[in-house]
Amino acid sequence: MASNVKEAAKYTDLTPAAPLSKADLNKMTWRSLQLQSAFNYERMQAAGWLWGILPGLEKIHTNKEDLAISMSHNMDFFNTHPYLVTFVMGIVLSLEQQKADIATIRSVRVAAMGPLGGIGDALFWYTFMPIVAGITATMAIDGSLVGPILYFVIAFGVQMVLRFWLMSWSYKLGSNAIGILTKNAKEFTRSASILGVFIIGAMVVTFGGTTTRIWIPNGDNPINLQGQLDTIFPKMLPFAITMLCYWLIKKKNFTPVKVILVLLVIGIVGAIFGVWAGDYTPLVDWYTVPAA
Amino acid sequence: MASNVKEAAKYTDLTPAAPLSKADLNKMTWRSLQLQSAFNYERMQAAGWLWGILPGLEKIHTNKEDLAISMSHNMDFFNTHPYLVTFVMGIVLSLEQQKADIATIRSVRVAAMGPLGGIGDALFWYTFMPIVAGITATMAIDGSLVGPILYFVIAFGVQMVLRFWLMSWSYKLGSNAIGILTKNAKEFTRSASILGVFIIGAMVVTFGGTTTRIWIPNGDNPINLQGQLDTIFPKMLPFAITMLCYWLIKKKNFTPVKVILVLLVIGIVGAIFGVWAGDYTPLVDWYTVPAA
Amino acid sequence: MASNVKEAAKYTDLTPAAPLSKADLNKMTWRSLQLQSAFNYERMQAAGWLWGILPGLEKIHTNKEDLAISMSHNMDFFNTHPYLVTFVMGIVLSLEQQKADIATIRSVRVAAMGPLGGIGDALFWYTFMPIVAGITATMAIDGSLVGPILYFVIAFGVQMVLRFWLMSWSYKLGSNAIGILTKNAKEFTRSASILGVFIIGAMVVTFGGTTTRIWIPNGDNPINLQGQLDTIFPKMLPFAITMLCYWLIKKKNFTPVKVILVLLVIGIVGAIFGVWAGDYTPLVDWYTVPAA
Amino acid sequence: MDVIQVILLAVVTFIFAIDQFSLTETLYRPMVACPIIGLCLGDLNTGLVVGGTYELMMVGNMPVGGAQPPNAVLGAVVAMVFAVKSGMGVEAALGSSIIFAVFGQYVVTTVFTIMSGLMSKADKAAEEANPAGITQVTVVSMGLLGALFAVLAILAYTGGTQAAEMLNEVQESASWIMGGLSAAGGMMRFVGFAILMKIMLSSDLWGFFLAGFAMANIISNIEVLANSTMILMAFIGFAIALFDFQVNVNIKNRVGSGTGGTSDGI
């Protein structure tokens, strides 16, 4: 089974499952709190995401093969803002329930998680939390226990309300929209994929931070390699490394683990020679960084 | 009649009207001088625009219902540079004469007025008028009557020549193009609408100036709310208010007047609490603006 | 023959020619060194380009009329980075060999030369050559002949390796791709043209440097004309002059030589009156440039 | 107080008030208006000097996109009253008139906000195919604006200095009303957009609306391009529209006349 499960385009059983109950949704909302429990740099929140929606998936895909298919594609790279994740959950679950094409679910998931990540960071990490901290910190400093308690109640309370509300709202939203779309399922899959792929291209830019710090020795005017790369096009290294990974996986049939090892080696060997940007002293010192 | 007049997609009488005479066009060029006679912030130049082309519309739509349809859609939001308005007039009149689809006329009008507004402002308000002033002002200061007279003659003369020329040129242009387009009228309507809608989206950005001046109290580091909104996306408030108006009108069946009243209340109540940007002192003082 | 040769859409003989031999490709790689032998501002490297691929074209188009067609469209405006030109050669030759549509060849050529020009300049003129110079110059200054010799060997060696490799690689690339495309030749031609035209639009921006230096006299506040033009849209002059040339050639049937003469006159008369930007003193002094 | 002067002043102010938006849009500029007011007040020469000076001060101060600069008409009237009647020097007169220009700016903003209400009248006239109704709306609007300014001119003539004080006070104590009206005024156009959208935006065009918003946001945030936003958007929008047209015509032509329609989308 295993190998073709990953490439499946459709579920084998295409009859829509029974709608998920309020209780199911609530359970998954609670589980959403562990979105980042297995966070890592390859897939980020993927495993936590899958674990979060598993109860739903198990209800929907009674057939074991379909469950495998669904679990597999839900192990794709995933990253969004934790407070807003239930919005993505609801909409994906509604698609799963209707047995939409795998490509469609994939694309909708990608298209939703990206923008929500950015919005959430701006809204919560950079606005909401500092405000809560600002209000309560002085209480704590003045020795009052109310400070930390208020801090916890507000911060945790707001996110929970949000999580529950987003889950039920987006599940409903997805369920309503789906009817119209299945009539033109094939066309919808294609356009959803377009959106997804477009957003992946964007993620290479927004998530890609890899840069080099090499100064090519050149008499009195050493040349900043990153600067030169940027004149070709910015984010060239992230682009190149993504292409490398893609090529290894697609053409050379590398497993992801093997690619990870390759990158680990590239990372550390690079650091030995001071290739990658960062605040460290390379082992081998073959160029000097000009005083700023 | 009234209600369905506003939603009509086509004129009832689709036989092209007789071409407008030179005299008709001239009359409307003169009328174009009152483009801004009923200027207001909801529709800007709409009423003046309609009044300007009314003689033409009356000739074209002999049928009363069609005249109503035409007058109604020509009361849409309208704004362009006054000196260049006759270009829009000519082209719209040629479409009216050919009894083009309402959506087409609408879209062409929107697509023309936006760019011409920007170009006109750059060309006339910021380049031409200052030059004329620069040349003549010193004459006046030296006590010579020639100064103001020259100023008036040049400024008014140039605009009148332009208005007459643009009117006849664009009317001809429109009349020539229309033949090719009617063959694929339905497709043309759709693409014209695309252009129109695209430009409306742009106008929300370029015309939308609403910002907030709130500083969220936060100990020594108050947070600038507008700055936070901008990190979500710039022009978020104009976008949101437009959506609000749209929702009130489309889903809640508000009349425009009612929406205006809502906005008036929002504006003034907001100013009481110092929500909106501007150089005023709010009644209720609940935050302090940090010294720059 | 002459006149319709330039407008031909297809070759008369559409049977693919025999593939070019390694020797043919090598010969043309050597010829590529004279890419800029007849450089001029109208077509830049066009003649050198054509001369470079001529041996191939002669092999491919045994029929004299087709050779004329091919040579004619290969006299189009051409400009790319000299070190990378063989990449364009290889791909164009593969298309020629398959007798692709003229519009396709044209578009692929345009679409390849533009980006390669920019990349090459960044890579070779601004990075590679300065490094080579930096390494070898001190040797020379210290009186060692090794300096210039190393400089020459590295600089020339690297470019030759590149030229040979790019030629054979891109010729293979082109030959492989072409099969898939001929099935939908008409559609492919259209999309290739879209890309080409899109890139031409871009070239007007990136290659277009014409600006004016006029300051419109205006009392104490002279107005910078270029600044005003830029508020309409940047690169307005290049856009306008391109349109002028297009109009002269297309509508007025001017020959290119005649247009060149027109531009010469415009350039020099303009300089007499200080219209064009540049470091010169106009003959006629009718405005003063404000001290910066 | 000279009744004839007051009447003349009110009449020309009435005209200038209208002219600043309609008619010639030239007459009302300080350059032309001040000499005329000078004639009314019996001192053409001061009118020329004040006019020329004021015009240069106001260069580039034009209403763009409906945004109001300090009001040149009220400014000119008051500056002339101060220069001719109170015998102030030109510079002093102009300086003291600034508060009136600012006040005039508020007045216009308020009028343009409130006059939005007239649009429903115009809509009704349009729906009834009643040209006279439209004429009426424009005439009433112009009349109102003119009358308001004429009254203000008279007030300025009779009680200029006290008015200045009062205005300064009002500006301080009730500035939030003005602030609120300005804010509301700036929002009115969104109603206009919403009306347009209600009709043009069939559900299948939402994407283009959002794309237009996003692209315009991009362009207008590149400093040198900010002013060119609309024309560049027109270029891009034209490309999209033309492409859509070609595709749909191609579809149609290939099939003769089909069964479905273009707007069967989402």
Place this chain on the structure above:
Amino acid sequence: MDVIQVILLAVVTFIFAIDQFSLTETLYRPMVACPIIGLCLGDLNTGLVVGGTYELMMVGNMPVGGAQPPNAVLGAVVAMVFAVKSGMGVEAALGSSIIFAVFGQYVVTTVFTIMSGLMSKADKAAEEANPAGITQVTVVSMGLLGALFAVLAILAYTGGTQAAEMLNEVQESASWIMGGLSAAGGMMRFVGFAILMKIMLSSDLWGFFLAGFAMANIISNIEVLANSTMILMAFIGFAIALFDFQVNVNIKNRVGSGTGGTSDGI
């Protein structure tokens, strides 16, 4: 050394270490964590003061897109140990804890890099439709992170000052290892992208990938828009997708059901 204190400290640190990414994502903040640690060490009041002060210092120091700021958990533990056990002043304790926060940042980066390896386990569980396997992966991950931090807390408690010296030294002499791991960590996500692309990117969608890359590059290089990149991209991408949908539906509807398919392209 007080065994009970050490155990309590280890337990709460275990929880905070998990909480900084999962569970409440609130408990672990200095504001809440420090008072709790204070309770464990028998000095609630110092906990409140250190917590409030530290929280204000860390405002805005949040993990965005997986990038790690100096680690608040280890920082808080060490600051509390220093303040309560070594009797340092609040400021001094916070200052001395910085090196631990930086070290904690490296630890997390390393863990997140290495834990990428667990994904193949999760993939296998998924392919076997084995929910328990997924649960296991998440539990193991959380356990590991918690345990590691608990150990570090104990070390800090028992040998805080020596640890500080050692860390400073390590940071200097072997910083390239950390640098390498950070660099590798930053590259891991590209593997995730590549896996996504492998499946989603049928050859006919390459154009959209490139266009997405180019457009995002444009937007994110306009300073004021950098933070809005994703949402504006969503607007534009939505427009494109919707357009594609309409065109293809139109084609389909016109012909009934055709002979060819959408993805017959290149």
Place this chain on the structure above:
Amino acid sequence: MDVIQVILLAVVTFIFAIDQFSLTETLYRPMVACPIIGLCLGDLNTGLVVGGTYELMMVGNMPVGGAQPPNAVLGAVVAMVFAVKSGMGVEAALGSSIIFAVFGQYVVTTVFTIMSGLMSKADKAAEEANPAGITQVTVVSMGLLGALFAVLAILAYTGGTQAAEMLNEVQESASWIMGGLSAAGGMMRFVGFAILMKIMLSSDLWGFFLAGFAMANIISNIEVLANSTMILMAFIGFAIALFDFQVNVNIKNRVGSGTGGTSDGI
């Protein structure tokens, strides 16, 4: 005056003049050219020193997009003449040669402007399928450039100092001619574009031309992206072209072979 030296100098300058655009594009660099000239003038060592110094001065001074930097060939020749024959110090010789480098830049600009005229000859050869005609055009061009520079080299050799004075004077009094030629030279490429457009731009592709212009304007006005304009445009353009291809292939496949064509649009 040493006739042999003059002849040698003329010959190598002839070659360098061609080499600066064709052949190796390496030989002509001061680094290599100066030692060779040194050999001709009998002072290799000065050639090495001048060459190395001059090369470093000119680093980054490359012709990009056909724009001409100060001309390295004429600069090198004159600097060598001054250093070897007039016995100036290296720095002084280089300093005095600058005006010649600038003059050389004008010469090249002028030649490239005028040589546009040769293109009609090449066009004719092409239309007649006459390869020899093309060869001729390239040979003539190279010969002309070489000869011109050879003559200039001789002049510099025989009358270096007077020439410098004269050039300075000309640059002042008739700079408008050079200015005009430069301006015209910069416009010549638009003729090239127009010819391309005449043929490629069937009326239904105007939209893409405008969109290309607008998008390139956007990208090139974002500072960090200016240099990447073309490659990013290629990404976006590729996406559009591919999309168009897919749509039209889809239309075709659905219908078999239709009645209408793609270019029936506007």
